[in-house]
Amino acid sequence: MDRRVSSLPRKKSAPRLLLIYPNRHRLGWVRRFQLPPLSLMHVAACTPEPWEVVLVDEVQEEAMPSGSGFDLVGITCMTEQAPRAYELAARFRGEGVPVVLGGIHPTVLPQEAALHADCVVVGEAEPVWGRVLDDVLAGRMASAYVAPEPSGDLLQGPWARRDILRGKRYVTTQALQASRGCPYDCPFCTVTPYFGRRFRYxxxxxxxxxxxxxxxxxxxxxxxxxxxxxxxxxxxxxxxxxxxxxxxxxxxxxxxxxxxxxxxxxxxxxxxxxxxxxxxxxxxxxxxxxxxxxxxxxxxxxxxxxxxxxxxxxxxxxxxxxxxxxxxxxxxxxxxxxxxxxxxxxxxxxxxxxxxxxxxxxxxxxxxxxxxxxxxxxxxxxxxxxxxxxxxxxxxxxxxxxxxxxxxxxxxxxxxxxxxxxxxxxxxxxxxxxxxxxx
Ligand code: B12
The missing domain is CATH 3.80.30.20 (tm_1862 like domain)
Known part of the structure; x- marks a missing residue:
């Protein structure tokens, strides 16, 4: 795998990770009835100490912080969100902050995503995210980390982190997942190609x-x-x-x-x-x-x-x-x-x-x-x-x-x-x- 040395300077204070849920559409009052970004709550849950995590959910907030306070930016994206995710990635990279893209779209089109990011995570965060962050701290982040294909029928991992939602208002913060995967493989659905053809509970x-x-x-x-x-x-x-x-x-x-x-x-x-x-x-x-x-x-x-x-x-x-x-x-x-x-x-x-x-x-x-x-x-x-x-x-x-x-x-x-x-x-x-x- 192609390795590159990230530009992260070693700091004494805790390293800071900015996680972003991209969204261009302004929803008005309806935003109060939206769901929290469970994807990033799970990425946060897989983030080890001493990293500090800040979440920006563009559905809820318009202001985007400057990159200067962060050591790494992680952006999630479904296909519809890709153009906004790439725009944000360009902005933070322009400020000298390395950017990781993850989620469904970067997973199905990793080469496209790689044109816009320093690193692409292919697949679920749980098996690889800790390694990405360790590598960032060691100044050797790779350009891609590929999670193994989902296997078995048991879904394991830490509970989603709800603390990163503090101060934001959703219809509820009590979102969770009990299963992933699907054997039906309907031709229009991303779930089987992405999460595998077995139910993992x-x-x-x-x-x-x-x-x-x-x-x-x-x-x-x-x-x-x-x-x-x-x-x-x-x-x-x-x-x-x-x-x-x-x-x-x-x-x-x-x-x-x-x-x-x-x-x-x-x-x-x-x-x-x-x-x-x-x-x-x-x-x-x-x-x-x-x-x-x-x-x-x-x-x-x-x-x-x-x-x-x-x-x-x-x-x-x-x-x-x-x-x-x-x-x-x-x-x-x-x-x-x-x-x-x-x-x-x-x-x-x-x-x-x-x-x-x-x-x-x-x-x-x-x-x-x-x-x-x-x-x-x-x-x-x-x-x-x-x-x-x-x-x-x-x-x-x-x-x-x-x-x-x-x-x-x-x-x-x-x-x-x-x-x-x-x-x-x-x-x-x-x-x-x-x-x-x-x-
Ligand atoms: C809940 C949900 C929504 C919610 C999202 C709420 C929110 N704030 O997140 C709502 C209702 C808003 C929604 C809307 C849409 N959705 Co939707 N949604 C889902 C659903 C059911 C669950 C998503 C979820 O939270 N999963 C739980 C988390 C833990 O899993 P995850 O997102 O995959 O995240 C894991 C990995 O992908 C990875 N990862 C994800 N992000 C990142 C980021 C980094 C940095 C890293 C390292 C890793 C990483 O690690 C995570 C942990 O393992 C999925 C189906 C599914 N099974 O995923 C469809 C799904 C994601 N949605 C889909 C679609 C098409 C849409 C819409 C475009 C259309 C629509 N009307 O449904 C809109 C677009 C909305 C937008 N622009 O924001 C498709 C995506 C297809 C694609 N290729 O993009 C899916 C797969 C449904 C399907 N059956 O095809 N959706």
Missing amino acids: RAAGDVLGELATFRERLAIFLDDNLLGDPRRAAPFLKGMGRLDLQWASQTTLRFAQDKDLLQLVARSGCLALFAGVEALGGAASHLAKLRGQEPQRDLVKRVQDAGILVEVSLIFGFDDQGEECFEEALRFVEDCAPSGATFHILTPYPGTSLYAQFEAEGRLLHKDWERYSHSDVVFRPKRMSPERLYRGWVEARQAAYAWHSIFSRVARNSHHRFTNLAYNVLRKAPNDRLIPIMK
Whole structure:
């Protein structure tokens, strides 16, 4: 591996690390309802003494400190954040502070990231971050550190550091992960290529130990598919019943085919689930087969009848979807009355098989990463124009968050009505602001 000597001068005081969550969009008051950056809370947790850690989350704060007070800058980035991350990296490098880029985008495109940083961390921080920092102090930081491919089925590591969030306001600071990885390998999703094709779960005692330190009632699991392997989730769900927490997470709904498991989830304090339905029509039957599950409609109803709010997430733009997909999605939402619906535009993220396919077929419109956000059309769809896809997406979102749709969904759901209404009102405003003309 290419080694370079960093320019870090040896100091007597504790070395200082600045961790940045990049974000260019100003969210206004909605920022108070955002989640904390768990990625950097984990990087901080893997940071050994004597390093001092400062977090800047650009979602929450506009001022960026000068580089002079820091020995190293670490920036996390998903694909959509890459241009802002590179801009920040250039700024700090210009001030003479070495910059490390890590997270999903630098991992899938390390050569691109290396053009903008002194060092790229490929993969999860836990196995390598301590070594990076030791090397920085010894003046021999390498240009890349590659974490071993995830293996086994146990997820281990220190608990996320919440102290670095002091002074910032989030919907809750009580975010955690109990699992990583996913065997389904859906063509549009980064999770399998990045976190591996096996579910890795933390030991139940470890999850419950972290949950027991929480002082507020709401906990949010930032897992990709918390109930993906119900057998592994059951032990901590049983323990959670005694903690009197309310929790929310993301999952596929396959777990609800087992009625005992559904009862266990409900009794554990589950308030809401964000469920990847992804598609209706042909693509849906493909995904359902992959995940071995009953029709989504039935599963959504069953979970909501158990007292758990379900927000469904659907994607528009699969090759088998024509203009009818928007109407179909709205009918689905009308029919099973989930608490909320998120519509996304299919986006071929680098590192996925969908990206490889569209690139090979010459269907990528550009590689302006900032527009790889699920809210823009960055490829040529098969059965409609990019403009039609964009317009259909905007109109479907606005229809699903029209007052009569919101009231109809809330009225048909007898559980958590106030939370459900408040959440829908929060979701309405950004949808109303959309203009159905593609940039
Ligand atoms: C929670 C979440 C969000 C939250 C983020 C809140 C926050 N403040 O962090 C919200 C809802 C805002 C969000 C939004 C989006 N998200 Co999101 N999100 C997730 C989710 C479910 C969990 C992320 C997380 O916190 N993981 C926990 C931490 C511990 O893991 P991690 O981030 O990977 O970090 C580890 C390593 O990557 C590495 N690492 C990360 N950063 C750094 C930095 C350094 C310096 C180092 C050394 C290491 C390192 O070490 C960490 C510890 O092991 C993931 C799915 C997933 N399983 O990751 C999708 C995911 C990251 N999101 C995704 C996407 C597409 C988006 C959006 C673009 C679109 C959307 N609407 O969903 C927006 C963009 C938002 C933005 N610009 O900020 C994609 C990313 C694909 C890609 N190639 O970029 C994912 C993978 C979902 C998927 N299935 O494809 N998201």
